[in-house]
Amino acid sequence: MQFQQLLYFVAVAETRHFTRAAERVHVSQPSLSQQIKALEQELGAELFSRARGNITLTDAGEALLPLARRILADTETARLEVQELAQLRRGRVRLGATPSLCTGLLPDVLRVFHDLHPGIELLIEESGSHDLVRELARGALDLALVVLPLPTPSPALTTVELLREDLVVVSAASEPAPRRPVRITDLRDQPLVMFRHGYDLRELTVAACRAEGFEPSFTVEGGELDAVLGFVRAGLGLAVVPAMVAARAGRDLRVTALARPGLRRTIALAHRSDVAPPRAARELQRVLLASRKVRPGGTSV
Amino acid sequence: MQFQQLLYFVAVAETRHFTRAAERVHVSQPSLSQQIKALEQELGAELFSRARGNITLTDAGEALLPLARRILADTETARLEVQELAQLRRGRVRLGATPSLCTGLLPDVLRVFHDLHPGIELLIEESGSHDLVRELARGALDLALVVLPLPTPSPALTTVELLREDLVVVSAASEPAPRRPVRITDLRDQPLVMFRHGYDLRELTVAACRAEGFEPSFTVEGGELDAVLGFVRAGLGLAVVPAMVAARAGRDLRVTALARPGLRRTIALAHRSDVAPPRAARELQRVLLASRKVRPGGTSV
DNA sequence: CGATACGCATAGGTAAAGCCTATCGAGATC
DNA sequence: GATCTCGATAGGCTTTACCTATGCGTATCG
Secondary structure, three states: OOOOHHHHHHHHHHHHHHHHHHHOOOOOOOHHHHHHHHHHHOOOOOOEEOOOEEEEOHHHHHHHHHHHHHHHHHHHHHHHHHHHHOOOOOOOEEEEEEEEHHHHHHHHHHHHHHHHHOOEEEEEOOOOHHHHHHHHHHHOOOEEEEEOOOOOOOEEEEEEEEEEEEEEEEOOOOOOOOOOOEEEHOOOOOOOEEEEOHHHHHHHHHHHHHHHOOEEEEEEEEEEEHHHHHHOOOOOEEEEEHHHHOOOOOOOOEEEEEEOOOEEEEEEEEEEEOOOOOOOOOHHHHEEEHHHHHHEEEEOO | OHHHHHHHHHHHHOOOOOHHHHHHHOOOOOHHHHHHHHHHHOOEEEEOOEEEEEEEEEEEHHHHHHHHHHHHHHHHHHHHHHHHOOOOOOEEEEEEEEEHHHHHHHHHHHHHHHHHHEEEEEEEEEEOHHHHHHHHHOOOOOEEEEOOOOOEEEEEEEEEEEEEEEEEEEOOOOOOOOOEOOOHHHHOOOEEEEEEEOOHHHHHHHHHHHOOOOOOOEEEEEOHHHHHHHHHOOOOOOEEEEEEHOOOOOOOOEEEEOOOOOOOEEEEEEEEOOOOOOOOHHHHHHHHHHHHHHHOOOOEO
16 A cells, blocks of 8 residues: 555545546556556455446445545644654754853843744753753753763763853942952952852852862852842842853842952753754754854853 | 655664664665665654664654554554455445335345345345335435336336246135135235235236226225235235245235236346445345345246 | 547556665674 | 674665556547
8 A cells, every 4th residue: 555546546536537636646547547456456445436427436445535534644744743843843942951051141042042943842941960960861851051060970971062151259239349359268258148059159169169278158058049149139248150140130239250260160061972862952052052152251162 | 755664664663773673574674774764855854863772763753653653553444444345344235125025035135144244234225116216326225126117217227137026815814715726807806905005016916907907906905014914814805915925924824826827026136327336235136146046936037 | 320539447668666685884892 | 903783875676656658438429
């Protein structure tokens, strides 16, 4: 049984005329006759009663017609569905990202991506790098924006460096300005506002202080990114945040660079090594990589 | 898109392995690879992510799989349905017959037919020849047993003579036996029990009497066949019925042949000339024609 | 009543498609 | 690093789907 044979069959059933059916499917009449005959032979039953000028479906033909129509319709649906996916008119990307990236980097990029491919659904999971890596490996995410180095490196994941991002110190505009540029050691006696456990920024900042030989002290700790900025704004202390986050924090926050060598973190795109990400995820990856050329506050890798 | 390509595709999707899929569909591995590739090219999307030893469906493949399965299932269904019809394991015959034939001829033949083809549904319409012819032309019947000559002959109907059936006189066993064999003229002064209008037997009997120059008189008229036999049994009069009906009427009815040349009627099978009857109807026709060889009370044509 | 037109089936030739065996090449395994 | 596995590629052959030309039965028309 062949799709064409079913197509020819439906054409004859609908026109009740071999010659006109042949025209309709753009084939010569003998070809159509032959295919119908082949189909009849394969099925072991006549499909049409060929009375001169009055072609009719036999009972076998009646039985076949609805199924043939459905098969052809399904075929068309399959073709369209696959092509919609391929042409990014439809689809889904499950993207993981750390909270600071969701705030800093993602909004503009996702806006660009969505304008390019309005049919693609964007599912964002906001978590620490550790969780993101696990979700990637589980197949629950297609792509993740993580901070390098990965907490649990694995050959099962491929990472592509996206950009290096400077960290800066933010403080309340109402408070006295810190000496600039701020050195890490200046933070020894400064009260800090610190993110909850799980934030890469927390680990990074604490590690930097310890490298200078002191343990940072926190006035408040445990909040999410926005809460931390709020606490800083209220004068509860300083915080170390990515430049990109600080850039959009508003006028009532003072942004102070760190003295050289400063702190920076490396943002990378990660995906499973064993399977190619879906078409839409590859496209998002492309858009992300393209966007770094015009990103403020970060350094292209 | 080809059925085989979908079949190959599903095989690879299920085995996650090109070589094993090729074995499963009984084709060489390169052929299968080529067909998958052709399918991917036609659809414009990769269907599998070919990581060594870990073949996975892409999102396009995921989208295609359920449709491919459904298409293949429908194909199988179509094949089975048509073959069941062709092999008479399923189907329907809409058979029309006159009341006397329903009583006399049909039960045994239908029993034989049903034993041969238990899956075929039998729909019987019991009417006079006139109505049967109309229903045939309407396409509401596949086949009809009618009495020749047809009340409304038409080139649109094809008739095949089935058998000639003798008519006999029945009377109550409790009443004095009529002189035998009965001549038509003997009925002149005999009270008859007569069927309702529409029965071919009525027209036939009345016509025979008129040919002999008299109008028959009825003690009761208007009943169906069984009612008429009941009236005869009760001694209300004689009736002229087909030998086949009389043969199964029971002991309390006396059956008397008519004197030569007697009366007989011709039973024929009729169907539309323009369309071939369904397979099951042709088979019933065959069984009917075969049955006349062993029919009692009738003469093979 | 013969000629014509219509419409499906058949015949024969051609081009494409599908399948095969043999081989390649890349990644995994020991 | 040799071997193995497994999918991709190459080249040749067979099948098949298509075409044009023609046949044949039936309805129509002068």
